[in-house]
Amino acid sequence: MSADVNKIISDIGASMQKALNHLEAELVKIRAGKANPNMIDGIMADYYGNPTPINQVANISILDARTISVQPWEKNMLQVIERAIIMANIGINPQNDGNIIRLFLPPLTEERRKELVKKCNAEGENAKVAMRNIRREAIEAIKKLQKDGLSEDISKDAENAAQQETDKYIVLIEKHLAAKEKEIMAV
Numbered sequence: 669m670s671a672d673v674n675k676i677i678s679d680i681g682a683s684m685q686k687a688l689n690h691l692e693a694e695l696v697k698i699r700a701g702k703a704n705p706n707m708i709d710g711i712m713a714d715y716y717g718n719p720t721p722i723n724q725v726a727n728i729s730i731l732d733a734r735t736i737s738v739q740p741w742e743k744n745m746l747q748v749i750e751r752a753i754i755m756a757n758i759g760i761n762p763q764n765d766g767n768i769i770r771l772f773l774p775p776l777t778e779e780r781r782k783e784l785v786k787k788c789n790a791e792g793e794n795a796k797v798a799m800r801n802i803r804r805e806a807i808e809a810i811k812k813l814q815k816d817g818l819s820e821d822i823s824k825d826a827e828n829a830a831q832q833e834t835d836k837y838i839v840l841i842e843k844h845l846a847a848k849e850k851e852i853m854a855v
Contacts, residue, residue, distance in 0.1 A: 670813070670818065670822065672813055672818075673810065673813065673818070673822060673826045676806050676809050676810060676813075676826065676830075677806070677826060677829050677830065677833070679806070680802055680803065680806045680830055680833045680834075681833055683802045684799055684802055684833060684834070684837040685837075687795055687798040687799060687802065687837070688795065688837060688840055688841065688844075690795070690798075691791060691792065691794075691795040691841060691844060692844060694791045695788060695791060695844060695845075695848045696709075697709065697710070698784055698787055698788055698791075698848070698852075702733050702734070702773075703730045703731075703732070703733060703734055703735055703736045703771075703773055704730075704736075705723070705728045705729070705730060705736060707736065707758065707760075708722055708723075708728065708736065708738070708753065708756075708758070708771070709721070709723065711752050711753060711756040711758070712752060713725055713745065713748050713749045713751075713752040714748055714752070715745070715748070722738065722749055722752065722753075725740060725741060725742070725745055725749065726738045726739055726740040726741060726745065726749060726769075727739045727740075727741070731770070734772060734773045734774075734775070735770055735771065735772055735773070736770070736771040736773070737768055737769070737770055737771075738753075738762075738768065738769040738770075738771065739767070739768045739769075740769075743767075746764055746766070746767075746769065747764070749762075749769060750762045750764050750769055753769070753771070760772070760773060760774075776852075781852050781853055784852050785849050785852055785853065788845055788848045788849060788852070789845060789849075792841050792842075792844070792845040795841050796838060796841055799834050799837050799838060799841070800834065802834070803830050803831065803833075803834040806830045807827050807830055810823055810826045810827055810830070811823070
C-alpha cells in the first residue's frame with residue numbers, strides 16, 4: 669500500500685480511539701447508583717469572574733457509596749459552588765453545612781435505571797455514528813486517491829481495512845455499553 673493509504677488507515681484508528689474515549693467519559697458521568705467524583709466533572713463555578721471547573725477550586729471526595737463531599741479551598745466559594753451544582757441540573761440537591769457541600773445520591777428506582785440505560789444507549793449510538801462518519805471520510809479519501817492513480821486492488825484493500833477497523837471499534841462500544849448497563853441495573 670502507498671504511504672497515503674497507510675496514513676489514512678492509521679488516522680482512522682486514532683480518530684476512532686478519540687471517539688471511544690469520548691464515549692467512556694460520557695458514560696462515567698451517568699451515575700450508576702454509586703457516588704463517583706467524575707459525576708461533577710465539567711461543572712463550572714464562577715471563580716472571581718472566570719468559569720472554573722469545581723475540581724480546581726475544591727477538594728472532591730467520596731464519603732460513602734452514596735455521598736460526594738465538595739470542600740472548597742476558600743470559604744467564600746461555598747455558595748458559588750452550590751449554585752453551580754444546582755444550575756448544572758444533575759439531579760442532586762447539594763447540602764451546605766457552612767464548611768462543606770455534601771451531595772447525597774438518592775437510590776435509583778427501576779424506572780430511573782431504565783432511563784439511564786436509554787441515555788447510555790443514546791451515547792453509544794452517537795459514538796457509532798461518529799465511527800461511521802470517520803469510515804465514510806476515509807473511504808472518500810481513498811476513492812480520491814484512486815482517481816489520482818491508485819490501483820483498484822489497493823483501493824479495495826484499504827476500504828476493507830477501514831471497515832475492519834470500524835467493526836473492531838463498534839464491538840468495543842458494545843462491550844462498554846453492556847458493562848455500563850450491567851452496572852446500572854445492579855441493585
